[in-house]
Every structure is written in C-alpha cells, then in structure tokens.
Amino acid sequence: MTFMSQYNYWVVIILMMLGFYIVISHGNLVKKLIGLSIFQTSVFILYISMGKVTGGTAPILDSDYTVYSNPLPHVLILTAIVVGIATTAVGLALVVRIKEAYGTIEESEIQQKDDEEC
Amino acid sequence: MIIDIISWFCLLVGGFLCISGAVGIFRFPDFFSRMHAASVTDSLGSGLIILGLVLQSSEWLVISKLVFIQIFIFLTSPTSSHALAKAALHSGLRPWTKPVAGRDDR
Amino acid sequence: MTIEFLIDIIILGFLVITAVGIAVSKDLFASVMLAGIYSLLSAVFFVVMDAVDVAFTEASVGAGISTILMLSTLTLTGQFEDPSRHNKTLGFVVVFITGSLLIFGTTDMPIFGDALAPVQLHLAPHFIENSYAEVGMPNIVTSVLASYRGYDTFGETVVIFTAGIGVLTLLGFSSGGSTPLVSVVAPMHQHKILRVVSKMLIPPILIFALYVQFHGDYGPGGGFQAGVIFAAAIILYAMVFGLDTARKVINQSVIQILSALGVLLYGSVGLVSFLNGKNFLDYSVLAHDPLHGQHYGILLVELGVGITVTAVMVSIFFTFASRVDKEHGGNA
Numbered sequence: 001m002t003f004m005s006q007y008n009y010w011v012v013i014i015l016m017m018l019g020f021y022i023v024i025s026h027g028n029l030v031k032k033l034i035g036l037s038i039f040q041t042s043v044f045i046l047y048i049s050m051g052k053v054t055g056g057t058a059p060i061l062d063s064d065y066t067v068y069s070n071p072l073p074h075v076l077i078l079t080a081i082v083v084g085i086a087t088t089a090v091g092l093a094l095v096v097r098i099k100e101a102y103g104t105i106e107e108s109e110i111q112q113k114d115d116e117e118c
Numbered sequence: 119m120i121i122d123i124i125s126w127f128c129l130l131v132g133g134f135l136c137i138s139g140a141v142g143i144f145r146f147p148d149f150f151s152r153m154h155a156a157s158v159t160d161s162l163g164s165g166l167i168i169l170g171l172v173l174q175s176s177e178w179l180v181i182s183k184l185v186f187i188q189i190f191i192f193l194t195s196p197t198s199s200h201a202l203a204k205a206a207l208h209s210g211l212r213p214w215t216k217p218v219a220g221r222d223d224r
Numbered sequence: 225m226t227i228e229f230l231i232d233i234i235i236l237g238f239l240v241i242t243a244v245g246i247a248v249s250k251d252l253f254a255s256v257m258l259a260g261i262y263s264l265l266s267a268v269f270f271v272v273m274d275a276v277d278v279a280f281t282e283a284s285v286g287a288g289i290s291t292i293l294m295l296s297t298l299t300l301t302g303q304f305e306d307p308s309r310h311n312k313t314l315g316f317v318v319v320f321i322t323g324s325l326l327i328f329g330t331t332d333m334p335i336f337g338d339a340l341a342p343v344q345l346h347l348a349p350h351f352i353e354n355s356y357a358e359v360g361m362p363n364i365v366t367s368v369l370a371s372y373r374g375y376d377t378f379g380e381t382v383v384i385f386t387a388g389i390g391v392l393t394l395l396g397f398s399s400g401g402s403t404p405l406v407s408v409v410a411p412m413h414q415h416k417i418l419r420v421v422s423k424m425l426i427p428p429i430l431i432f433a434l435y436v437q438f439h440g441d442y443g444p445g446g447g448f449q450a451g452v453i454f455a456a457a458i459i460l461y462a463m464v465f466g467l468d469t470a471r472k473v474i475n476q477s478v479i480q481i482l483s484a485l486g487v488l489l490y491g492s493v494g495l496v497s498f499l500n501g502k503n504f505l506d507y508s509v510l511a512h513d514p515l516h517g518q519h520y521g522i523l524l525v526e527l528g529v530g531i532t533v534t535a536v537m538v539s540i541f542f543t544f545a546s547r548v549d550k551e552h553g554g555n556a
Contacts (some may be wrong), residue, residue: 005335010327011236014484017323018243025315028305030252030297034259034437036289038243041266044282045239048275053344054337055449058274059364060443061356067339069274070348071364075373077278079380080363080531086387089540092297092396096547106306190425197421204415 008049015042027107029095034059034086046075125173132166139163148214153203160195164188228272235269250307252298258293276444277365280436284452287469289537292459296544301553360515361441361522369446370522378490381529385487388536392480395543415464422464429457439532440521447526451533458538467545486532493524517526 019042022035051073052107095105102110135158142155168188172181242262246255263286270279334341351364351372359367369377433453440446449496494505501509507521508514 005419006330006333007233007334008236009330009333011240011325013326013330014240015243016326017319018240018247021315021319022247024318025311026305027306028252030294030301031305032257034230034246034255034294037259037286038246038262041263041282041286041484044278045266045269048270048273048335048338050335050341050343051275052273053339056274056339058276058353058444060276061352061362061364068352068364070344070353071368072348073343073366074275075368075376078448079279079280079376081281081285082380083383085290086384086536088290089293090390090394092293093391095297095338095457096300096544097394105301106263190428193421193425197417200417201415 001033009046012042012046012049015045029098029105029107030092033091033095033108036091037084037088040080041071044077044080120139121173125170128166128170128173132163132170135159135166136163149206149211150213153199157196157199160191162216164191164195231272231468232269235265235272237263239269241367250305251306253295253303256291256294256298259295260287261296263287263290277293277363277446277449280444280449281452284449284456288456289452292541293544296541296548299548302403311551343404358514359518359522361519363441363443363445365444366440366446366522366526368519371507371518373509374494374521374525377525377529378505381487381490383533384536385483385532388539390542391543393425395547418464422460426457426461429453429460433457437526441519441522447529448533451530452533452537454530456535456539459541462541462545467542467549474538476539476542479535479542483535483539486528486530486535489528489531490525491523493528497521 007072019035019037019039022038023032026032026035051070053067053069056067056069057065059068059074061068098110099105102112102113104113127158138158139155142158143152146152146155165188168184168191172184173180175184231431239262242258242265244259245259246262249255249258263282267279267283267287270276286383334343338344351368355364355367355372356362359371361367376492437447437450438447440450458470458474493507493510497506497509498504503520505525508517510517510520
C-alpha cells in the first residue's frame with residue numbers, strides 16, 4: 001500500500017503546514033521566524049528522504065560496502081542549512097531594530113502605528 | 119558470548135534508567151526534584167549505554183571516541199543541571215516541602 | 225516492518241509533536257527551547273537516513289547557534305507573545321487547502337528508498353564510482369561540495385559573509401567609548417563550578433574543531449561544522465568570563481578582517497587556477513599532478529570556509545551581546 005512507501009513525505013507535508021500555519025497566523029515576529037525555521041527544516045527532511053537508498057550506507061567510500069546513499073541531496077542541504085541560519089540571523093537583527101523603532105513586535109500593533117502616522 | 123550478554127544487560131539497564139528519568143520529570147512535585155531526575159538520565163543512563171556500546175565494538179578508534187564522548191557528557195551534563203538549579207534558586211524558586219498533616223500550632 | 229522503519233516512524237512522530245507544541249505555546253522562551261529540540265531530533269533523523277554530514281551541520285547550527293541568537297533576541301524583545309492577535313480561521317483554511325494539494329502531489333513520487341528512483345540514476349552513480357579516481361578522498365560529500373560543486377560553495381561563503389555584514393550594519397558597531405559601568409554579559413565570579421568546567425572544556429572543544437576541519441576528507445566534517453564549533457567555544461568563553469574579557473582576547477577588528485580573509489582565500493584559489501590557464505576553481509593545476517592538486521585545493525577552500533564561518537558567527541554574537549549590554553546597562 002502506498003502508506004508504507006509514502007509515509008515520510010506525508011509527515012514532511014504535515015510539518016511544512018505546521019510551520020506555514022505559525023507564520024501566517026501568529027502576530028509575534030520572533031514566533032514567525034521560528035515557524036519559518038520549522039518550515040525550512042521540514043524541506044530538508046524531504047530532500048534527505050528522497051536521497052536514501054534502502055540497504056545503503058553513508059556516502060563515505062569504504063571497502064566493506066557497495067551500496068551508498070545518494071550524496072547529491074546531502075551537499076545541497078548542507079548549503080541550505082547554513083544559508084538558512086544566515087538569513088535567520090539577519091531576520092533577528094531586523095526584529096531588534098523594529099522593536100527599538102516601534103516599541104513592539106506584534107504585527108498588528110506595528111500596522112496600527114504605521115496607519116496612524118500616515 | 120559473555121561480552122554480548124554483558125553489553126545487552128548494560129544497554130537495557132541504561133535504557134530503563136533513561137525512561138525512569140523521563141517518568142520522574144513528569145511525576146515529581148517541583149522543579150528541583152525534576153532536575154534531579156533528569157540528571158540521572160545524563161550521568162548513569164548515558165554511561166551504561168556507552169559502556170554497552172564499547173563492549174560491542176571491535177576497533178580501538180571507535181572505543182576511544184566513545185570514551186571521549188562519555189567523559190564529555192560526564193563533565194557537561196551535571197554542570198548544566200547545577201547551573202539551571204542555581205539560576206532557579208537565584209530567581210526566587212524554593213524547594214517544595216510536604217505540608218505536615220494534623221499538626222496544630224498552639 | 226523492520227526496526228529501521230519503526231525508528232523512522234517514532235522519530236517523525238516526535239517531530240510532529242514538537243512542532244505542534246511550538247504552535248500552541250504562548251511562551252516564546254519555551255518555543256525557542258522546543259525549536260532546539262526540533263533541530264536535534266531532525267539531526268537524529270538525518271543520521272538514520274545515512275546523511276551524517278548533514279546531521280553534523282544541523283546539530284551544530286540548528287541546536288547551537290540558532291538557539292543562542294534567538295535567546296539573545298528574546299532578552300531584547302520580551303518573553304511572551306500577545307495571544308489575542310491571531311487570525312486562526314484563515315490560517316486553518318489556507319493550510320488545509322495547501323496541505324491537501326501537496327498530499328495529492330505526493331502520490332506520484334517514487335517509493336521511499338527505491339534504488340531505481342530517477343534521483344539515483346543520473347549524477348549520483350558518476351560521483352560514487354569516479355570520485356575516488358578523480359579527487360582521491362573517501363568522503364564523497366566533501367569531494368562534491370568542494371570540488372565538483374565548488375562554485376556553489378563559494379556563493380554560500382559569500383552569503384554567510386553578507387549576513388555578517390548585514391547584522392553589523394543593522395545593530396551597529398560597538399564603540400569602545402560608551403561601555404556601561406555594569407556589563408550584563410558579566411563575568412560570572414560567583415559561579416565557580418561553571419568557570420572551572422568551562423576552563424577545562426574550552427581547549428578540547430577548540431582542538432575538536434580543528435580535528436573536524438581537517439578530518440572532513442575522511443569522515444563527516446569539513447569547514448562549516450568546524451567553523452561553528454570553533455565559534456561555540458568562543459561564545460562559551462564570552463558568556464562565562466564576560467564580554468569585555470572576550471573582546472580583549474579576540475579584537476573586533478581582527479574578527480572583521482578574518483571574515484573577509486576566508487572569502488578572499490577561496491576566491492584566490494579560483495583565481496590561481498584561472499591564471500594557470502584552466503577554468504575558475506579547477507584544482508588540478510595547483511600541484512604537479514591533478515590528484516595532489518585536488519587535495520591542496522580542497523584543503524585551502526575548506527580552510528577559507530572555516531575561517532569565514534567562525535568569524536561571522538562570533539561577530540554576530542558579539543553584536544547581539546553588546547546590544548543587550550547597551551539596553552540593560554543603561555537602565556542599571
């Protein structure tokens with residue numbers, strides 16, 4: 001049945017949707033960033049699950065093993081993890097500056113203050 | 119064969135201690151006793167599991183890496199439990215004491 | 225149902241529970257801690273999926289640096305979120321529609337673990353079979369990262385450098401003149417146990433970072449992981465002995481120069497290959513024989529990556545910490 005073979009992908013979609021829900025329905029900016037990082041990590045899980053070969057081993061050449069898991073998704077996700085933390089750091093710096101400028105990091109209050117000024 | 123039995127015993131007891139530490143976090147009444155339960159997981163639970171793994175492995179490189187890991191866990195986990203308990207004490211949390219039943223002050 | 229499949233299901237189940245916990249909790253401190261647990265669980269999942277390099281990076285970056293930066297932000301912005309500002313129905317509807325469309329999309333995907341899936345058939349056999357003959361190191365991920373896909377890694381290093389510049393621009397350079405009288409990231413004089421244990425641990429952590437940096441050719445490791453572990457040791461030093469002491473040990477300007485130096489090193493290796501008549505970042509001309517050239521090239525570029533990652537992570541932490549100092553030192 002497809003359940004056994006597609007289980008990984010469905011859980012990835014559940015995690016992705018949880019992260020997405022946190023981003024769109026919580027007003028706090030730091031919470032949104034946390035939700036975004038949950039979303040990112042679920043995408044990494046998707047790619048790494050696609051690269052796995054049943055009965056394979058880690059892609060480090062050794063004389064005892066013949067079947068290896070695919071090294072290409074590993075390389076892509078390594079880059080993606082580091083870029084993700086870089087953008088999260090810039091995002092957090094922006095949150096700190098927003099707090100200093102507006103006095104709050106709730107999205108609706110920031111919107112209110114912007115509307116009042118115009 | 120004997121080494122297999124000993125390593126299985128260590129792994130099972132280590133796993134049981136980790137589970138009992140987790141149960142303790144739920145069942146104990148206040149923060150400090152919960153910290154104590156959690157530290158059982160870190161020190162004896164992980165120690166026995168790594169001992170079981172050391173008995174299972176055959177290369178010296180793997181054994182020495184496992185021993186380093188255990189030394190590191192032994193140094194850092196009790197320190198972090200201590201830091202957490204000290205921070206809680208500084209911010210005013212006090213240990214829970216059982217109310218003594220049936221005593222009247224006269 | 226094999227034991228691997230069981231482990232798979234259990235770990236993914238825990239991930240979902242942790243994510244639900246983050247969505248439900250109102251306390252930002254608890255959410256950040258749960259996010260750290262989420263990263264650690266996904267690192268364990270990556271090990272089960274045979275992605276050891278990725279697991280290493282995710283554990284050090286996600287469960288280490290990310291948690292520290294978010295906690296520093298929380299000191300500046302407040303610990304609780306306002307619960308009355310949610311927009312729940314719209315969220316549920318959008319998520320439900322998107323989720324069902326995506327699940328409909330997965331019915332066409334190949335079976336998990338299939339050795340004949342399209343992703344396993346084109347480039348992967350070439351890398352697995354030929355990387356030892358062409359590059360000469362056992363770790364295929366490092367050879368692909370630094371040699372076959374070296375240009376992407378160059379771009380990634382520049383992205384990290386840019387993020388460092390971005391954070392410095394946003395949160396300002398710390399000036400030596402306006403140091404507050406009481407430093408909040410203060411030396412922990414009264415925490416004897418923490419100080420003693422940190423003094424014992426920081427040198428082994430630094431040596432381990434060097435080991436990971438140079439052992440990346442033979443096992444999991446490489447520039448990114450080593451850079452992050454190095455930065456973690458320096459951050460530990462700054463937290464236990466005080467930001468001012470750490471600043472004296474590692475100057476702000478030295479950090480800034482180092483972060484640019486790593487990118488420069490990487491670019492120079494490419495330029496040297498250029499000047500020797502081959503393509504940019506073609507390492508085979510760096511030595512008398514292509515295999516040795518690949519070794520030298522990969523060593524140098526991983527070193528460049530490690531230097532930049534260390535310097536940028538340390539400088540981001542110092543910037544956040546000095547901001548915390550300014551905020552709380554002014555009110556003290």
